[in-house]
Amino acid sequence: MPTVQDIEFKDAAARSAQAENLPDLQEERMVLNMGPSHPATHGVLRIVLELDGEIITKADPDIGYLHRGDEKIAENMTYTQFIPYTDRLDYLAPLANNVAYALAVEKLLGIHDKLPPRCQYIRVMCAELARISSHLLGLGAFAMDMGAVTVFLLIFTEREKIYNLAEAASGARFTTSYTRVGGLMRDIPPGWLDQCQKFCDEVIPALNDIETLLTRNRIWVDRIRNLAVITKQDAIDCGLSGPNLRGSGVEWDLRKKQPYLCYKDLEFEIPIGSVGDCYDRYMVRMEEMRQSVRILEQCIKKIPGGAENKTKEPVNYDNGKIFLPPKEKVMTKMEELIHQFMLVTEGMNCPPGEIYFGHENPKGELGFYINSKGGGVPYRLKIRAPSFVNLSIISKLFQGCMISDTVAILGSLDFVMGECDR
Amino acid sequence: MTSPEAAQKLKAKFGDLISELPEFRGESSVALADAEKIAEVCVYAKRDLDFNYLVDITSLDNYGDDPRWTVIYHLRGLNHGCELRIKTNVSEEKSVLPSVISVWATANWHEREIYDMMGIHFAGHPDLRRILMWDGYPYFPLRKDFPLAGKESELPGIAFSRPSPMAGGPFVTVAGGNSAQAREPRIRIPETDSLETMGRLERRKEIQEAHGHPKGPGPIEKNS
Numbered sequence: 001m002p003t004v005q006d007i008e009f010k011d012a013a014a015r016s017a018q019a020e021n022l023p024d025l026q027e028e029r030m031v032l033n034m035g036p037s038h039p040a041t042h043g044v045l046r047i048v049l050e051l052d053g054e055i056i057t058k059a060d061p062d063i064g065y066l067h068r069g070d071e072k073i074a075e076n077m078t079y080t081q082f083i084p085y086t087d088r089l090d091y092l093a094p095l096a097n098n099v100a101y102a103l104a105v106e107k108l109l110g111i112h113d114k115l116p117p118r119c120q121y122i123r124v125m126c127a128e129l130a131r132i133s134s135h136l137l138g139l140g141a142f143a144m145d146m147g148a149v150t151v152f153l154l155i156f157t158e159r160e161k162i163y164n165l166a167e168a169a170s171g172a173r174f175t176t177s178y179t180r181v182g183g184l185m186r187d188i189p190p191g192w193l194d195q196c197q198k199f200c201d202e203v204i205p206a207l208n209d210i211e212t213l214l215t216r217n218r219i220w221v222d223r224i225r226n227l228a229v230i231t232k233q234d235a236i237d238c239g240l241s242g243p244n245l246r247g248s249g250v251e252w253d254l255r256k257k258q259p260y261l262c263y264k265d266l267e268f269e270i271p272i273g274s275v276g277d278c279y280d281r282y283m284v285r286m287e288e289m290r291q292s293v294r295i296l297e298q299c300i301k302k303i304p305g306g307a308e309n310k311t312k313e314p315v316n317y318d319n320g321k322i323f324l325p326p327k328e329k330v331m332t333k334m335e336e337l338i339h340q341f342m343l344v345t346e347g348m349n350c351p352p353g354e355i356y357f358g359h360e361n362p363k364g365e366l367g368f369y370i371n372s373k374g375g376g377v378p379y380r381l382k383i384r385a386p387s388f389v390n391l392s393i394i395s396k397l398f399q400g401c402m403i404s405d406t407v408a409i410l411g412s413l414d415f416v417m418g419e420c421d422r
Numbered sequence: 423m424t425s426p427e428a429a430q431k432l433k434a435k436f437g438d439l440i441s442e443l444p445e446f447r448g449e450s451s452v453a454l455a456d457a458e459k460i461a462e463v464c465v466y467a468k469r470d471l472d473f474n475y476l477v478d479i480t481s482l483d484n485y486g487d488d489p490r491w492t493v494i495y496h497l498r499g500l501n502h503g504c505e506l507r508i509k510t511n512v513s514e515e516k517s518v519l520p521s522v523i524s525v526w527a528t529a530n531w532h533e534r535e536i537y538d539m540m541g542i543h544f545a546g547h548p549d550l551r552r553i554l555m556w557d558g559y560p561y562f563p564l565r566k567d568f569p570l571a572g573k574e575s576e577l578p579g580i581a582f583s584r585p586s587p588m589a590g591g592p593f594v595t596v597a598g599g600n601s602a603q604a605r606e607p608r609i610r611i612p613e614t615d616s617l618e619t620m621g622r623l624e625r626r627k628e629i630q631e632a633h634g635h636p637k638g639p640g641p642i643e644k645n646s
Binding site: 384 | 449451474475482483494500505526527530552555556568
C-alpha cells in the first residue's frame with residue numbers, strides 16, 4: 001500500500017529530499033480519552049487509549065472515580081452497621097453482596113455452617129435472583145452497546161420482577177440490606193415463593209427470546225466471535241473470576257469447589273467456554289442464568305417450612321449474643337433487653353483472628369478478608385472486588401484491537417465500578 | 423495435598439524463615455520472617471506447590487507496633503483447591519518489599535492499591551503509581567493515623583493522573599480553575615492559558631516533592 005509520502009511526492013528523488021523535513025506520519029500516535037462518563041464504560045471508568053490509526057497500541061485504565069473509602073469506613077463501625085455499605089458495592093446485585101458479607105462475618109464468628117436450613121435456602125435464592133438480575137443487565141447493556149437495543153428492553157421487563165421480589169422480601173428495591181449476621185432481616189412474606197415460581201416460569205421464555213435475537217444472529221456472532229480471546233493461562237494468571245474465568249475454560253465455581261450454604265444439596269452445572277472470546281463469555285452467562293433458575297426451582301420445592309412456614313422453622317441463628325432477640329421478648333424479659341442493648345451499642349463480640357471468605361458473586365469472586373482484634377468492630381476489612389481484578393486485564397486485552405471493539409470487550413467483561421473503586 | 427501439608431512443605435524448604443501460624447476457621451497461614459524473600463517463596467509456591475492463582479494481596483497497619491506493616495498474600499491452587507495465606511512484616515523505616523508481578527500478573531493492581539492506600543513500596547514493580555486516589559494526593563488513607571473524616575489536601579489543579587490529551591485546548595474545563603466567563607472558548611487568550619496550565623503542573627510537582635512522592639511518569643510528550 002502506498003504511504004502518504006508516496007502519494008504526495010511521486011518522484012523518488014524529491015521524496016528522499018523531503019524525507020528529512022517531514023514529520024514521520026507513520027509513527028504518529030493519537031491519544032484518545034475514553035470516559036470517565038462514556039456510555040460503554042458502564043459507570044465511571046476512564047481509559048486512555050493510544051491509537052495508531054484505528055488500532056489501539058496502548059490502553060491505560062484509570063479507576064477510582066467512585067472511590068468512597070468503604071474499607072476505611074468499615075474500620076469505624078460495627079459489623080452490622082456495614083451491611084448497607086455492601087449494597088453499594090455491586091449495585092446490580094445487592095442481595096448477593098449482603099449474603100457474601102454476612103457469611104464472611106459468620107465465618108469469623110464460627111457459625112457459618114450452623115445457620116438454620118430455612119435461612120440457608122432463602123439466602124441461596126437471594127444470591128441466585130441477584131445473579132440473574134446482574135447477568136441480565138450485563139447482557140442487555142452489552143447487546144445495546146453493539147446496537148441490539150431490543151434486548152435491553154426485554155431484560156428490563158424481567159429485572160422488574162426481580163426488583164418486586166426483592167421489595168417484597170426486604171422492603172427495598174435496590175439497597176436491600178436483607179441479611180443480618182446470623183440470619184435475615186425477616187422471613188420471606190407469604191406468597192413470595194409463588195411469585196418466585198411465577199418469575200421462574202416467565203424468565204425462561206424471555207431468555208429463549210433473547211437467545212433467538214442474539215445467539216445465531218449473524219451480526220452479533222461476527223462481531224464478537226474470536227474477539228479478545230483470553231487463554232486459560234492468562235485468565236488464571238490475571239486472577240479473573242466468575243464467568244470471565246469460566247468463559248476461558250477453567251472449571252472453577254466456588255459454589256461447587258468450596259460449597260457454602262446449602263449448595264451441596266442442590267443440583268446444577270457449571271458452564272464453561274472453550275475459546276475464551278467474548279462470545280464464550282456471553283454463552284456462559286446465558287447458561288448460568290438457566291442454571292440459576294434451576295437452583296431457584298429446587299429451592300422452592302425443598303425449602304423447610306414451605307411458603308407459609310407453618311412449622312415455625314427458625315430463620316435466624318438463635319443466640320442473643322449474635323442476633324437481635326425478638327422485639328416482644330426485649331420488652332418483657334431482662335436478659336433479652338441486655339442482649340439487645342449490648343448488640344446495638346457495642347456489636348457482637350467477635351473472636352480475635354483473621355478469615356477470608358470468597359463468595360461466588362455474579363461478577364466473580366467477592367471476597368472479604370476480616371482481621372479482628374476482638375470486639376464488635378473489624379480492625380481491617382479488605383474487599384476483594386471481582387470487577388477490580390477483572391478490569392486489570394484490559395490493558396493487555398485492548399492492545400491490537402480496533403477502537404470499536406473496546407465497547408464489545410468492556411461489555412463482555414461485565415464490570416461494575418461501584419465495586420471496583422469501593 | 424491439603425493446605426496444612428502445603429504449609430509444612432514451605433517450612434521444609436525455607437526452614438526457620440517460615441513459621442506456621444495456628445489454624446483458624448480451617449484456614450492455614452504461615453508467617454515469613456524476612457520480607458525480602460517473599461518473591462522467592464512465591465516462586466516456589468507457584469512452581470512446586472502449584473499455587474497458580476493469587477486471590478488477593480492485602481496490607482495491615484499495626485499502628486504503634488514495630489514492624490508497622492503486614493502484607494498478606496492469599497494463594498490458591500485451582501488444580502488441587504488448597505488455599506494458603508502468607509504473611510510477612512515490613513518495618514516503617516523500610517516500607518519496601520519485592521514485587522511478585524513476575525509470579526502472578528494479577529499482583530500488579532493489588533500492589534498498586536497497597537501503595538496507594540498504605541504507602542508500602544514494591545521493588546521491581548514496573549508502574550507503581552496511585553490507582554484509586556489521584557496522582558499527587560499527599561496522604562495514605564488506610565493508615566490508622568489517617569482520620570476517618572479525611573484531611574484537607576491541596577487538590578492538584580489537574581485531577582487526573584496525567585494531563586488529559588486535550589489539556590490546554592479550548593474545550594477543556596479545568597478543575598478549580600477559571601470562572602465560567604474565562605472558560606468560554608471564544609474569549610480565550612491562548613498565550614496566558616497555556617502559562618496557567620504550566621503553573622498548575624509546577625505546583626503539582628511541588629506538592630509531590632514536598633511529600634516525598636516518587637516521581638510518576640511525566641506528562642505525555644506531544645508529537646510535533
